[in-house]
Amino acid sequence: MTKRLGIIGAGKVGTTLGRLALAAGWEVRIAASGRQPLQDLIVETMLPGARLLPEAAVVADSDVIVLAVPLSKVRELDLDALSDKVVVDAMNHWYPVDGNLDGLTEGGSSSDWVAALNPRMRLVKSLNHLGYHDMETDARPVGHAERRGVAVASDDPGANDIVAGLLNDLGFDPVELPAAVGVHLQGDGPVFGRWVDAPGLRSAIASATER
Numbered sequence: 001m002t003k004r005l006g007i008i009g010a011g012k013v014g015t016t017l018g019r020l021a022l023a024a025g026w027e028v029r030i031a032a033s034g035r036q037p038l039q040d041l042i043v044e045t046m047l048p049g050a051r052l053l054p055e056a057a058v059v060a061d062s063d064v065i066v067l068a069v070p071l072s073k074v075r076e077l078d079l080d081a082l083s084d085k086v087v088v089d090a091m092n093h094w095y096p097v098d099g100n101l102d103g104l105t106e107g108g109s110s111s112d113w114v115a116a117l118n119p120r121m122r123l124v125k126s127l128n129h130l131g132y133h134d135m136e137t138d139a140r141p142v143g144h145a146e147r148r149g150v151a152v153a154s155d156d157p158g159a160n161d162i163v164a165g166l167l168n169d170l171g172f173d174p175v176e177l178p179a180a181v182g183v184h185l186q187g188d189g190p191v192f193g194r195w196v197d198a199p200g201l202r203s204a205i206a207s208a209t210e211r
């Protein structure tokens, strides 16, 4: 597989992931909202080496696409164009930013809500449970004794494998899990914002699932 990462959302998460991916040898394309002035300068400064492109070009030319916009903005995106694409849902529902969202129930997985917007996306929940600053400081090379575990949750084994490969390159130990555990990766769950290695993540999620 070629290593072409598409990122939608040139904010804290998008630019941080982009830097890690570029360092790992991936080509990075990023789409911004178009609302901010000087977006090209921001990307040039925060993410040198990435290409700032329109959303449609990012989607068309990438092997994996990360959604890194506020959850409430996801409906602005052309989700139909993401059909059959491997899409990483790195988003969380933050009430102060997103407010109430029709159809998103408290205690439900926000990725189920995103998946329902276009069930043809090969949607994988990942990277939402660590802060953007931790993404950069906790990334470690393959074989390092202190690699952070990061979940890769979907019921599409092929998509999970592709996202696991990306995470491994970014500097994390991927832990492949079913979509049903998605809710335990969110704000009230046991691994949200908490450093765990891969076995620690697996056992924390197993305990949460048994409860």
Ligand SMILES: NC(=O)c1ccc[n+]([C@@H]2O[C@H](COP(=O)([O-])OP(=O)(O)OC[C@H]3O[C@@H](n4cnc5c(N)ncnc54)[C@H](OP(=O)(O)O)[C@@H]3O)[C@@H](O)[C@H]2O)c1
Residues within 6 Å of the ligand: 008, 009, 010, 011, 012, 013, 014, 031, 032, 033, 034, 035, 036, 055, 067, 068, 069, 070, 071, 073, 076, 077, 090, 091, 092, 093, 094, 127, 128, 129, 130, 131, 132, 133
């Ligand atoms: N911050 C964290 O530590 C963290 C960690 C894990 C997951 N997350 C989740 O990741 C997502 C992004 O968080 P963030 O902290 O990176 O937020 P952020 O810094 O506010 O960045 C979000 C970016 O998305 C852009 N955007 C909005 N609508 C867009 C559209 N239609 N097309 C393209 N870009 C669009 C925004 O542009 P405008 O400002 O122009 O609207 C902004 O640049 C959120 O869902 C968040 O919950 C955050």
